[in-house]
Amino acid sequence: MIETFDPLKGERLRILDESGQAAPGLDPGLPDAELRTIYERMLRTRAADAKALKLQRQGRLGTYPPSRGHEACQVGLASAMGRDDWLFPYFRDLGMYITLGYPLADYFHLWMGNEAGLKTPDGLNIYPIAIPVGSQIPQAVGAGMAAKYRKLPIAIVTTFGDGATSEGDFHEGLNFAGVFRTPNVFICLNNQFAISVPRARQTAAATIAQKAVSYGFPGVQVDGNDVLAVYAAAREALANARSGQGPTLIEAYTYRMGDHTTSDDAARYRSKEEVQEWERRDPILRFRLYLGKKGLWDEAYEKAVQDAAAEFVEKAVAEAESRPAATPEDLFSYTYAAMPPELEAQLADLKAFLAEGRR
Amino acid sequence: MIMTMVQAINRALAQEMERDDRIIVLGEDVGRDGGVFRATEGLFDRFGPERVIDTPLAESGIIGASIGMTALGLRPVPEIQFLGFIYPAFNQIVSHVARLRNRTRGRFTVPLTIRTPYGAGVKALEHHSESTEALFCQIPGLTVVVPSSPYDAKGLLTASLRCDDPVIFLEPAKLYRAEKQEVPEEVYEVPLRKAAVVREGKDLTIIAWGTMIPVARQAAEAAEGEGVGAEIIDLRTLSPMDRETFVASVRKTGRALIVHEAPKTCGLGAEIAATIGESALLSLNAPVLRVTGQDITVPLPKSEDLYYPGPARVLRAIRKLMEY
Numbered sequence: 001m002i003e004t005f006d007p008l009k010g011e012r013l014r015i016l017d018e019s020g021q022a023a024p025g026l027d028p029g030l031p032d033a034e035l036r037t038i039y040e041r042m043l044r045t046r047a048a049d050a051k052a053l054k055l056q057r058q059g060r061l062g063t064y065p066p067s068r069g070h071e072a073c074q075v076g077l078a079s080a081m082g083r084d085d086w087l088f089p090y091f092r093d094l095g096m097y098i099t100l101g102y103p104l105a106d107y108f109h110l111w112m113g114n115e116a117g118l119k120t121p122d123g124l125n126i127y128p129i130a131i132p133v134g135s136q137i138p139q140a141v142g143a144g145m146a147a148k149y150r151k152l153p154i155a156i157v158t159t160f161g162d163g164a165t166s167e168g169d170f171h172e173g174l175n176f177a178g179v180f181r182t183p184n185v186f187i188c189l190n191n192q193f194a195i196s197v198p199r200a201r202q203t204a205a206a207t208i209a210q211k212a213v214s215y216g217f218p219g220v221q222v223d224g225n226d227v228l229a230v231y232a233a234a235r236e237a238l239a240n241a242r243s244g245q246g247p248t249l250i251e252a253y254t255y256r257m258g259d260h261t262t263s264d265d266a267a268r269y270r271s272k273e274e275v276q277e278w279e280r281r282d283p284i285l286r287f288r289l290y291l292g293k294k295g296l297w298d299e300a301y302e303k304a305v306q307d308a309a310a311e312f313v314e315k316a317v318a319e320a321e322s323r324p325a326a327t328p329e330d331l332f333s334y335t336y337a338a339m340p341p342e343l344e345a346q347l348a349d350l351k352a353f354l355a356e357g358r359r
Numbered sequence: 360m361i362m363t364m365v366q367a368i369n370r371a372l373a374q375e376m377e378r379d380d381r382i383i384v385l386g387e388d389v390g391r392d393g394g395v396f397r398a399t400e401g402l403f404d405r406f407g408p409e410r411v412i413d414t415p416l417a418e419s420g421i422i423g424a425s426i427g428m429t430a431l432g433l434r435p436v437p438e439i440q441f442l443g444f445i446y447p448a449f450n451q452i453v454s455h456v457a458r459l460r461n462r463t464r465g466r467f468t469v470p471l472t473i474r475t476p477y478g479a480g481v482k483a484l485e486h487h488s489e490s491t492e493a494l495f496c497q498i499p500g501l502t503v504v505v506p507s508s509p510y511d512a513k514g515l516l517t518a519s520l521r522c523d524d525p526v527i528f529l530e531p532a533k534l535y536r537a538e539k540q541e542v543p544e545e546v547y548e549v550p551l552r553k554a555a556v557v558r559e560g561k562d563l564t565i566i567a568w569g570t571m572i573p574v575a576r577q578a579a580e581a582a583e584g585e586g587v588g589a590e591i592i593d594l595r596t597l598s599p600m601d602r603e604t605f606v607a608s609v610r611k612t613g614r615a616l617i618v619h620e621a622p623k624t625c626g627l628g629a630e631i632a633a634t635i636g637e638s639a640l641l642s643l644n645a646p647v648l649r650v651t652g653q654d655i656t657v658p659l660p661k662s663e664d665l666y667y668p669g670p671a672r673v674l675r676a677i678r679k680l681m682e683y
């Protein structure tokens with residue numbers, strides 16, 4: 001399917017139209033239970049995201065990058081991943097964390113300002129989020145090289161925004177991936193803005209997907225507000241990676257509905273009309289219409305899912321807020337495998353200072 | 360066996376790769392060519408292209424990919440061809456290599472050893488003569504190692520390859536083939552974070568590393584003729600620094616001279632001098648002196664001798680210290 005949508009010809013994979021109608025022959029044919037699971041993950045993502053914004057305004061959570069509008073990209077992609085696959089995420093991947101089973105309490109704990117939230121639970125193959133833009137891309141490729149060396153039939157996924165494609169690390173990473181034919185799936189969430197700078201200022205190329213051509217592997221642009229399109233493209237790219245057929249670049253064409261972070265005001269650089277136009281293409285709304293047509297959605301189901309999402313989120317907040325504050329030992333113990341004498345001395349001095357009490 | 364430093368480095372790599380199949384060598388020209396200084400010579404034929412990888416010419420890519428390899432349990436040994444070319448990878452080193460252990464509270468570690476030649480004295484062109492070790496010593500989480508002899512090079516590199524912390528292993532290019540020394544065939548480690556007293560003396564302490572050790576030795580021998588006994592401390596691991604060894608020495612001698620190739624301002628000498636001030640002030644008979652590279656861009660080879668410390672400049676400082 002990926003090869004049939006040529007980004008150089010301006011073709012974009014879309015399965016669901018805005019009325020929720022699936023294109024004949026393209027529907028990936030997921031079982032009903034799985035479709036509902038995807039929908040439930042999308043709603044949980046939106047609920048958790050809205051809660052994080054609320055907590056930030058109340059001073060209970062730090063600067064936060066909202067995910068609203070990205071639910072189809074995040075949940076579609078992560079739902080296609082296997083337990084043994086790896087994710088090298090960027091910083092706006094809430095739905096992927098929820099889908100892959102990362103404890104939401106940990107996720108909140110991180111954004112509340114404690115590194116402990118970034119300690120991936122054992123058994124989950126999620127590398128810590130990359131804040132320096134694009135720097136995770138060559139890392140994901142190295143993991144791909146290692147998977148190949150160890151002959152593991154796994155795929156390595158990495159996510160990034162449109163701004164990251166301007167970084168040198170994007171080029172270096174994709175170039176390595178092409179040369180070494182690594183089992184990588186690169187997902188660019190093209191949400192049209194890198195903070196305030198529009199996509200057209202990142203590249204003169206007509207699409208981001210077509211950049212794959214110059215690295216010697218396939219690229220495809222998908223409708224990023226169509227969860228089935230993201231899922232189908234990811235499933236195929238992941239299978240190709242796991243079976244030794246090399247990397248794929250997927251450009252998920254979407255829109256960042258919120259601000260870049262809670263410190264940003266998107267109204268300074270984009271119009272209300274543009275945002276309203278994208279509201280109409282809401283990924284959750286579209287998938288809901290699709291489920292309705294299949295007889296998998298009604299008001300009672302919606303309420304049950306919303307209630308469960310709210311409970312899921314509230315539980316996570318309560319747990320995150322009940323965690324103890326970091327101790328001086330927590331701060332000093334993980335810089336080296338064994339603490340050097342200078343750090344021991346600084347830790348002892350800090351503790352002595354704290355013991356003296358503030359005057 | 361009698362060998363040069365570059366041969367000792369090669370032996371350490373080969374022996375550890377033999378022992379541990381998680382070790383992967385990667386970088387520019389490290390494979391078929393055996394490295395521009397021949398440090399990886401023979402490894403490609405012996406261990407194959409899967410373990411000795413010629414990469415595209417991209418320093419950030421090399422270090423970034425090495426980080427990703429550690430996620431799946433490998434222990435990569437990336438080579439950066441010259442320290443002066445490491446800067447495109449600086450973001451990977453500072454933002455990820457150094458801090459992944461801390462930011463994941465120990466869930467992910469980065470056991471890699473970045474090997475790179477550094478320093479002047481090889482008649483190279485621009486950007487091939489840098490000695491910017493202090494940049495890395497400022498970054499918590501990194502271990503910065505510099506050998507000054509073939510014996511130490513093998514033992515320190517072996518220890519680095521076995522270390523669970525990321526190591527920046529700076530190889531003094533000028534010393535790659537400057538001297539030969541007996542180096543045991545068996546595998547051994549020279550401990551990290553431990554300085555060595557490489558010459559004993561009672562009158563003053565010289566603290567140096569890498570290329571400056573032979574320079575300090577020459578100056579110390581000349582001083583001996585003038586009746587001055589100079590003790591030389593080879594720091595070996597620059598960060599985390601073994602402060603105890605040089606503080607003990609300065610307490611004994613009462614005089615301290617720091618010699619480094621890097622520029623003076625904010626060089627490691629400043630940290631060492633401050634440590635002596637904090638820990639041995641009342642033992643001092645003279646101010647702590649520094650003989651260093653100048654605070655200018657490293658000049659091209661014709662003028663190199665004006666830039667970096669030679670035995671005569673060190674001897675001049677020794678006399679100044681003794682006459683104080």
